[in-house]
Amino acid sequence: MPVTLGLTGLVLALGVATGALWDPLGARPAVEVFGYGLPAFEDGRPWTVLTGFPVALEPAQYVPIVLGLVVVGGFAEWRLGARRTLLALVVCHLTGVILAAGGLALVRGHGYSWADDLATQVDAGPSAAFLGAGAAATATVGPPMRGRLRVGLGVYGLLSLVHLGALADLEHAYAIAGGLLLGPLLLGRRPRPTTRPLTRRDYRLLAATFFVVTAIEGLYLAVAPVTGPLTSTLSPEARAEQASSAGDIPGAVIQGLLWCWLARSLYQGRRWAWGWAVGLLAAAMLLQVAGGVMLVVEQQSGWPALAYELAGNSLGMAVLVAGRRAFRNPTKRRSRKRQGSLLAPASEQQRRDATALLQRVGGANNMSWMTTWPENRWFFTENPDGYVAYRVHAGVALGLCDPVAASVDDRARLLTSFADRATTAGLVPCFFSVTPEAAATAAAVGWRTLRVAEEAVIDLPPLTFTGKAWQDVRTALNQAAKQDISWRLGPLASQPRGIQLQVKAISAEWVEDRDLPEMGFTLGGVDEAMDPQVLVGLAVDADGTVNGVTSWMPIFVPGQEQPAGWTLDVMRRLPGGFRYTMEFLIASACQSFRDSGCRIVSLSGAPLARADPDSAGGEPHPLDAFLQQLATTLEPHYGFQSLHAFKTKFQPRFVPLHLTFPDEAALPRIGVALGRAYLPQAGLRDLVTLTRSGAPN
DSSP: OHHHHHHHHHHHHHHHHHSTTTSOGGGSTTHHHHOBSHHHHHTTOTTHHHHTTTOOSSGGGHHHHHHHIIIIIHHHHHHHOHHHHHHHHHHHHHHHHHHHHHHHHHHTTSSOHHHHHHTTOOBOSSHHHHHHHHHHHGGGSOTTHHHHHHHHHHHHHHHHHHHTOOHHHHHHHHHHHHHHHHHHHHTTSOOOOOOOOOOHHHHHHHHHHHHHHHHHHHHHHHHSOOOSTTGGGSOHHHHHHHHHHTTOHHHHHHHHHHHHHHHHHHHTTBHHHHHHHHHHHHHHHHHHHHHHHHHHHHTOSOHHHHHHHHHHHHHHHHHHHHTGGGOOBOOHHHHHHSTTOTTSOOOHHHHHHHHHHHHHHOOSSTTGGGGGSTTOEEEEETTTTEEEEEEEETTEEEEEEEEEOSSHHHHHHHHHHHHHHHHHTTOEEEEEEEOHHHHHHHHHTTOEEEEEEEEEEEESTTOOOOSGGGHHHHHHHHHHHHTTOEEEEEEGGGSOHHHHHHHHHHHHHHHHTSSSOOOOTTOOOHHHHTSTTSEEEEEEOTTSOEEEEEEEEEEOOTTOSSOSEEEEEEEEEOTTSOTTHHHHHHHHHHHHHHHTTOOEEEEEEOTTOOSSTTOOSSSOOTTHHHHHHHHHHHHHHHOHHHHHHHHGGGOOEEEEEEEEESOGGGHHHHHHHHHHHHOTTOOHHHHHHHTSOOOOO
């Protein structure tokens, strides 16, 4: 980002050269060289628009300027590129400065004290430039994030102008508006207003944002002096009343916390929160209308300030009334008791129904058997006949694998039905470890997809362990025969008790050898391997010692009662046992399944691992770098990439697995939900362990 880094370096260098970093520039004669504004234009110094760009008048202003350049300017350059960012910075800076000066020249001298005061002031710095460039860069972002970024910038520009009212705030407002118009032009299209129907999530987000902004306004008015363009329109008595109430910080904090609590409940779509919000806004609007009547009767000033407050509350009321259908979710306690609620606890009968349905209609995902694990909950529909397995963590309905239904269209309808039900319940819907089919369905309805793993699939009919690429596998089979290691396949629940105890001991030792707890969610253990329909492969020596164990989950397809293939789940090896245990177990399983008529074997997917870590397949996602770093952090503890590399010995084809989610704003919460799903028993000590460097186990 040469423009961002170069401009940041220039600002800091000139701050040192002029001494503005420690000595206020506005109190020295040098302000006539750098300060731009209406006085500078009237005194014949228009060039200050350029000289004042890379400096600040006060030392404290360097902190927000540098942060803004790095964050907002960096975002603009990332999205627009260096040349268009440089153009946007120049145009937005000139727009903000010139329009502010021109507007003040027209308004001053008419009894408006705020405008008269600003007309005598000068400013310096690039803040209007990078805010305008950031607004222009939103044109490159797709919905819904584009709208949210623009609303955020617009709210910031409006609130800072209304409540701070400095010359810089006026310039910011003009620059943001100019940037919104400039963005489409930089991309070669005409600026035009675009609208789309608001979803329930949009209405909830807007309502919650309204009350959060109201809370922030209240806190600001309690700690800051009364300034801004509306203050000068108040009567002396009203200004004195505002000044006297500005010190009520405890009351403002309590009110702000209540508003934030109400905002959180509105975001969850709670019915009671909607009723309280409508009632409070209606009461406030009635009081404001009554106050307006009093102003007319007593012939007092203050209409602009009252109109601003009434307009803001009317906007909030309009959102609540128009989106009233988005706020029908009962409390969590009632939701848990309601039949069919996503928050209701699951039953063993639901698990049996899900298992039977999966065997009857089959699954599009080779790992669909894990949707029958008891830790899940199940969302069933009759039309289409199918279900979604999910877990609820951190306000997220975390769907596991693809929906289970008979056809592609049925699975697509099931995905959207589950997402709709989750949104209604105030949850964030997403699906984890889904195939390209489900990812395409999610993308078709405007969701985002992120590649998080790769499934290794072996096609059994053409499988022969011949050629140089299979040398390690042949060595494992030959060494096993020489050392009298035999292969056993069958349900673990039907094995002799001595074998079961050995398997549990191997697994327990494997878990204890880790710095962190055993992971769950998409990674099963011995408990899941005890399912009678799950097969285990055992490597047993002549003394009856189990050297290793693998478990295999069935793959069901439509129209076939018997499994069409098997998916690898548990892999455990006896420490100090047969060296080629895993190669022997997987190769033997592939031979047995092939001979029984199965078509495929899935070696499952290793989370955060890819055949080519430098390629995400398709357009890079902003989170790819983060996921690679996370994979590097977890590698010493869980060895996902090492496991992925091991599977390549069997020459599989790799099928991408995705995370699908509504939009990027939901990712932080989804990340917390995934962490709790994979490590439900992890505590603070375990999280600290993740920050330490460790040797592979």
